Amino acid sequence: MSTANTFRIEVSQSVLDDLQERLQKTRWTDEPADAGWNYGTNPAYLRELVTYWQKIYDWRRHEAMLNTLPHFKTEIDGTGIHFIHVKGKGPNPRPLLLTHGWPDSFYRFYKAIPMLTDPAGQSFDVIIPSLPGFGFSDKVALNTDQVAALWAKLMTDVLGYEQYVAAGGDIGAIVTKSLANQQPDRVSAIHLTDVGYPTGQEDWATMSAPEQEFGRYIQQWWYTEGAYNMIQSTKPQTLGYGLNDSPVGLAAWILEKFYSWSDNGGNIETCFTKDELLTNIMIYWVSQTINTSVRSYLENARAAWSGTPSPSAQYVKAATGVSVFPAEAPMPVEWAQRMANVQRFHKMPKGGHFAALEVPEDWTGELRSFFYSL
Numbered sequence: 001m002s003t004a005n006t007f008r009i010e011v012s013q014s015v016l017d018d019l020q021e022r023l024q025k026t027r028w029t030d031e032p033a034d035a036g037w038n039y040g041t042n043p044a045y046l047r048e049l050v051t052y053w054q055k056i057y058d059w060r061r062h063e064a065m066l067n068t069l070p071h072f073k074t075e076i077d078g079t080g081i082h083f084i085h086v087k088g089k090g091p092n093p094r095p096l097l098l099t100h101g102w103p104d105s106f107y108r109f110y111k112a113i114p115m116l117t118d119p120a121g122q123s124f125d126v127i128i129p130s131l132p133g134f135g136f137s138d139k140v141a142l143n144t145d146q147v148a149a150l151w152a153k154l155m156t157d158v159l160g161y162e163q164y165v166a167a168g169g170d171i172g173a174i175v176t177k178s179l180a181n182q183q184p185d186r187v188s189a190i191h192l193t194d195v196g197y198p199t200g201q202e203d204w205a206t207m208s209a210p211e212q213e214f215g216r217y218i219q220q221w222w223y224t225e226g227a228y229n230m231i232q233s234t235k236p237q238t239l240g241y242g243l244n245d246s247p248v249g250l251a252a253w254i255l256e257k258f259y260s261w262s263d264n265g266g267n268i269e270t271c272f273t274k275d276e277l278l279t280n281i282m283i284y285w286v287s288q289t290i291n292t293s294v295r296s297y298l299e300n301a302r303a304a305w306s307g308t309p310s311p312s313a314q315y316v317k318a319a320t321g322v323s324v325f326p327a328e329a330p331m332p333v334e335w336a337q338r339m340a341n342v343q344r345f346h347k348m349p350k351g352g353h354f355a356a357l358e359v360p361e362d363w364t365g366e367l368r369s370f371f372y373s374l
Contacts, residue, residue, distance in 0.1 A: 002158045004074035007082060009063050009136065011286045016059060019247055019285065023054050026248045037259055041252040045268070049255070050248055052274050059286075062279045069113065073136070076153045081129055082106075082136035083154065086113055088123030094371060095161040096124035097151060097179075101170025102293055103254040104354055105135045105283045107276075111360040122372045125161075129154060131171065133292030135283050141295035143303040144171060144312045148178035156186065165371050169193035170353065171296070177340070178312035180320075189319040189374055191367050193355055194328060195339040196313070210332035218329060225260065228253075232297035240291030250290055251281050261353035263327035271358045316340035321370030323363070327352025344370045 031043040069084050084106060087093065096116065100108045106128045116124045130137040131147060142150075155161045163186050168176040173192045180187040198215035207215065222229070231239055243250045255268070255277065262271040284290045303310060320340035324331050325348045333345045346366060351359040 002074060002076065002153070004072040004083075004085075004158055007071040007073040007136070008067050009071065011059065011063060015286055020054065022247050023050060026050065026246075028248075037256075041256045041259070046248070046252055046255065049251065049274060049277065053247075053251075053278055057275060057278050059279075059282055062275065062282070066107075066110075066279075069110075071136075074154070074158050076150045076158070079132055079140055079142075079150060080138040081132065081150060081154060083127060083129035084113075085128075085159065086117050086126045088117040088125050090120035090123045093117070093123040093125045095155070095159075095164035096126050096367070096371070097155060097164055097166040097176075098126065098128045098356075099147075099151070099166070099168035099172030099175045100128070100131065100134075101168070101172045101353075102134075102296075103257050103280075103284070104170075104357070105280055106130045107280050107283055107357075108354060109356050112356045112364050115360060115364040116367065119368070122368050124165075124367075124371075127155065127159065131175075131293075131296070133296050134289050135287055137289075139287075139289055139292045141292045141299050143296070143299040144174040145178045145182075145303065145310055146299075147175050148182055148311065151175065151179050152183045152186070156183075162186065163188050165189045165191070167191035167367055169355065174300075174312045177314075177316050178310070180316050180318040181311035181314050184317060187318055189321070189343075189371060190316065190340075191321040191323070191370055192340070193323055193325060193353075194331065195320075195322060195336050197329065198335070208332070208334045211335050211338070214330065214332055214335055221329065228257070229297060232294040233301040234298065236295040236298050237291070239294055243290045243294070244288055247281075247285055250285060251278075253290075254281055254284070258354065261327060262358055263325065263350050263352040271352070271354070276357065319343045319374055321366065322346070323348055323355070323366040325351035325353070325355050325359075344373070 032039055035043050071084055073082050098109050109128050113126055116126050133141045155164055166176045166179055173194050176190050180190050197218045243253055259268045264271045320342050321344040322336045322342055323346050336342045355363040
């Protein structure tokens, strides 16, 4: 058994002072008239948020809140991994591994933790690692199959769980699929909010009409919304210089995704408070991990181009629950069944890409309903 040491988030005051100085010296761009969110991040909202960041937001308060959770660090195959491990109530909580995506962090799940650990009859031991290259894990960019191999050792060698369930969305969904295929005897079931998307390499003749429609939707989405993925999958280092140097640039890059991918009806604060948006941004800023987080896209692209069969791309035989939230891509059940052994498929009434943060009651209810129905 490997060991894990307790960990506290302790950001030096010099980092916070430097941040304030950078915010004060922001060189703002010109702005199109009535830009709104039509050109990217809304200039008026960004200025409003930055003013709040300077004058009201209190990192120390949020740092203290985060430190009420049990944080740990361990080293697996030479990579330092940060994780949260909260034991569930009751006699037999089920181990549940949650994996976040980009551009969020372990913070995605902070509202869900008490909902998953508290009900004594249907509770979970909740394990939430920070992806390598994100937050307080080591600054190294790995592909999803490499991450899944680390998670396998985290759950068995470090924490000693013989069997467990896992869930995730975005990058976390792909890691979870890979983990289920790498450890089929240990991962008893998984829950996903997406299962991967059509790439254009599929045999079109074998796809149902809803799958073909979904494929066309995804193709159009890449043309209109996928520029971030293209640059992060090809030239991430060029992007990283600006995002690591400018807090306003970092905020703009992340905010646009929180707006575009959430079920907010045109007002981002119907889904997230300013404090939540800024705390997630701050985790990237104080850890200086935005560069490695975006570089992970290139590592995944290289793995895909290598021609080597990937566990994350293979059909998942483990029992799988899928919840589709309305602000996500409109995945049909036929596509989900093509990718995994779907035992539960549910279209949700509200929520989006960051469902655990947007609608935590609905998201945790989906996990509990699925995992405790098996």
